[in-house]
Amino acid sequence: MKCEDVSKELIAYLDRRASSAERTMVEGHLAKCAACRSRAEDFRKLWNVLDEVPVHEPSFGFDARLRQRIAAEPRPRWFTWLVPQPRLALSMALLVALSIWMARLPKDQPASFATAPSEEEQFQMIDHLGVLENLDVLTKSDVLSELPPPTQPEQAPAQDEAAPKGDGG
Amino acid sequence: MTRSDVQLMLDVKAGDDASFDLLLQKYRTPLVNFLYRMVRDTATAEDLAQEVFLRVYRARKQYSPSAKFTTWLFRIATNLALNSVRDNRYRQMQVSLDLPADEDVAPIQIPAREMRIDEHMVERDRAQMIRRAVAALPEKQRVAVLLHKYEEMDYGEIAKILDCSESALKSLLFRAYETLRVQLAPLVAQPVVHRAGEGRPT
Numbered sequence: 001m002k003c004e005d006v007s008k009e010l011i012a013y014l015d016r017r018a019s020s021a022e023r024t025m026v027e028g029h030l031a032k033c034a035a036c037r038s039r040a041e042d043f044r045k046l047w048n049v050l051d052e053v054p055v056h057e058p059s060f061g062f063d064a065r066l067r068q069r070i071a072a073e074p075r076p077r078w079f080t081w082l083v084p085q086p087r088l089a090l091s092m093a094l095l096v097a098l099s100i101w102m103a104r105l106p107k108d109q110p111a112s113f114a115t116a117p118s119e120e121e122q123f124q125m126i127d128h129l130g131v132l133e134n135l136d137v138l139t140k141s142d143v144l145s146e147l148p149p150p151t152q153p154e155q156a157p158a159q160d161e162a163a164p165k166g167d168g169g
Numbered sequence: 170m171t172r173s174d175v176q177l178m179l180d181v182k183a184g185d186d187a188s189f190d191l192l193l194q195k196y197r198t199p200l201v202n203f204l205y206r207m208v209r210d211t212a213t214a215e216d217l218a219q220e221v222f223l224r225v226y227r228a229r230k231q232y233s234p235s236a237k238f239t240t241w242l243f244r245i246a247t248n249l250a251l252n253s254v255r256d257n258r259y260r261q262m263q264v265s266l267d268l269p270a271d272e273d274v275a276p277i278q279i280p281a282r283e284m285r286i287d288e289h290m291v292e293r294d295r296a297q298m299i300r301r302a303v304a305a306l307p308e309k310q311r312v313a314v315l316l317h318k319y320e321e322m323d324y325g326e327i328a329k330i331l332d333c334s335e336s337a338l339k340s341l342l343f344r345a346y347e348t349l350r351v352q353l354a355p356l357v358a359q360p361v362v363h364r365a366g367e368g369r370p371t
């Protein structure tokens with residue numbers, strides 16, 4: 001086994017977290033390799049050296065500052081358990097708003113009639129009120145029954161061609 | 170009977186703020202130390218530690234014990250620390266282009282050998298050297314060493330925090346300790362002699 005192969009398991013061997021198979025493998029190599037043996041010994045010393053760094057204690061007011069920040073956090077609302085996802089909440093709100101808007105539209109008229117006429121339009125309607133009132137009379141009048149029947153669209157070109165001849169003779 | 174971290178966090182989720190205080194008491198010092206070793210500034214380390222606890226508190230309602238509590242806690246801390254280090258480095262680059270672009274790979278100025286083996290070197294100077302050597306490691310190596318050496322986390326947990334395989338983590342740790350072994354060779358060769366009654370556990 002090469003030194004590079006054992007290097008990956010060396011740390012786990014030294015901190016006693018290597019498996020028995022890994023331990024046997026590393027020990028076999030260390031018995032033969034002085035360089036790796038020296039490195040392993042240095043690692044042990046290094047870990048003692050790293051322990052020399054003193055523990056850094058948090059400042060006295062650490063907890064108080066944190067509690068202050070937590071107290072400033074917005075409290076959860078009572079209905080939040082109903083809405084687990086913000087996107088779902090937004091979708092539901094939009095759906096409700098759309099339903100209310102559609103429910104308020106008049107059912108028998110298109111949306112363009114839903115708006116109230118302006119003041120000027122109302123005056124014009126009053127001016128033509130007589131005509132509007134007589135509209136029923138006009139539609140029932142005999143004059144309308146005397147009008148020629150509406151021409152068929154297919155026959156229209158032939159009639160157009162015949163008309164000028166008759167006028168000219 | 171003492172409750173596990175996961176149980177404490179589940180109690181916090183259920184609305185028990187006293188359990189949050191217990192988690193705060195338990196992890197306040199390790200977290201501040203970890204962050205201080207990452208960012209090397211007391212005020213920044215404490216601000217970041219507060220942010221970590223605040224994020225844990227905010228996420229309490231969504232908490233589910235899918236991993237160890239410490240894995241979650243130190244993963245948040247690691248992300249915040251790395252962002253802070255990168256932001257600070259960017260600010261330093263803006264202030265002066267003469268500064269080294271990558272603080273992590275900047276060479277350490279080790280004192281001359283006569284100074285290093287001086288028996289009168291105070292512990293404070295040694296601690297300062299150690300902090301600088303650890304801080305000079307590349308980011309991932311630094312996190313790996315801090316979690317392995319000081320937090321004594323197992324490989325699986327550190328690998329999850331660093332989002333790498335255990336095999337990659339072992340290689341990372343070996344390279345990191347090898348760098349520290351070289352950088353701190355004078356301290357390794359000359360262990361500190363503690364006065365009577367001040368011995369450190371090894």
